[in-house]
Amino acid sequence: MAVKPHFAPNHEVDVPRKAKLSQAIAHGGQRCHWCGEDPLYVAYHDLTWGRPVQRPRELFMKLCLDGQQAGLSWITILKKEQNFFEAFAHFDPHQILKMTARELSQLKNNPGIIRSQLKIESIVRNSRAYVGFLERGEHFGEFMWSFVDGRPSPRTQRPPTKIPTQTKESEAMSKALKHHGFNFVGPTICYAFMQAVGMVNDHLVSCPSYGPCDELAMGFRFSKLPDAPAQLGQHVIAAQNLATLKP
Numbered sequence: 001m002a003v004k005p006h007f008a009p010n011h012e013v014d015v016p017r018k019a020k021l022s023q024a025i026a027h028g029g030q031r032c033h034w035c036g037e038d039p040l041y042v043a044y045h046d047l048t049w050g051r052p053v054q055r056p057r058e059l060f061m062k063l064c065l066d067g068q069q070a071g072l073s074w075i076t077i078l079k080k081e082q083n084f085f086e087a088f089a090h091f092d093p094h095q096i097l098k099m100t101a102r103e104l105s106q107l108k109n110n111p112g113i114i115r116s117q118l119k120i121e122s123i124v125r126n127s128r129a130y131v132g133f134l135e136r137g138e139h140f141g142e143f144m145w146s147f148v149d150g151r152p153s154p155r156t157q158r159p160p161t162k163i164p165t166q167t168k169e170s171e172a173m174s175k176a177l178k179h180h181g182f183n184f185v186g187p188t189i190c191y192a193f194m195q196a197v198g199m200v201n202d203h204l205v206s207c208p209s210y211g212p213c214d215e216l217a218m219g220f221r222f223s224k225l226p227d228a229p230a231q232l233g234q235h236v237i238a239a240q241n242l243a244t245l246k247p
Contacts (some may be wrong), residue, residue: 001007011076030122030206039142040075046235048196049195050196050201053224055141055230059197060126060130063126064088065081069189070184080113093127104121108120109119122184129181132181144173144197148194150222167187170187170188
């Protein structure tokens with residue numbers, strides 16, 4: 001039986017409604033080109049990408065999903081996000097570690113996820129590393145945000161061709177994560193993660209999402225939130241509504 005997705009009613013960000021999305025489009029703002037016209041990709045861009053996330057398990061989930069992207073396009077992972085969420089116990093690290101060898105082996109036959117033995121094992125390995133933080137009394141969210149001193153990095157205006165694929169901060173994050181036992185966390189993957197969870201605002205200045213993300217960044221200060229269950233982003237459900245809008 002399919003697991004009903006969990007959606008956050010009170011995310012850390014002010015999620016715009018369909019009317020706000022429509023208004024932004026009507027005002028002629030040009031989105032970042034990378035999201036194209038796919039409704040799910042557009043919703044992800046408008047509602048999730050670049051907005052600060054501090055809940056530890058949602059950071060963990062995003063890191064794992066970014067690792068699944070290695071060698072693939074992000075839209076491929078995005079379209080499988082809900083399937084990953086269901087297949088890996090809502091990204092509860094404790095439950096993932098309780099999965100039997102047979103259950104993990106059966107995931108290789110699940111067409112809803114990336115059927116790579118290495119990538120399946122990576123989520124298990126990363127779960128073990130995450131639990132290690134809890135056992136040491138450390139906060140995973142605090143650790144991840146420490147690479148930008150607990151607040152989004154100052155925005156540097158630059159053309160699309162100048163947006164980096166990795167930085168000294170993502171290199172430091174990658175090295176530290178590997179030290180703690182994570183894998184599929186190279187500097188490029190870590191920078192993609194940092195962009196997505198709002199550690200840096202890489203929306204183009206001309207993009208309608210640039211201003212809202214910039215405002216969120218300016219008011220953001222990391223605070224320790226409890227190790228609560230992860231929730232799927234608003235873009236998953238919003239994509240159905242966004243599909244009816246005409247840019």
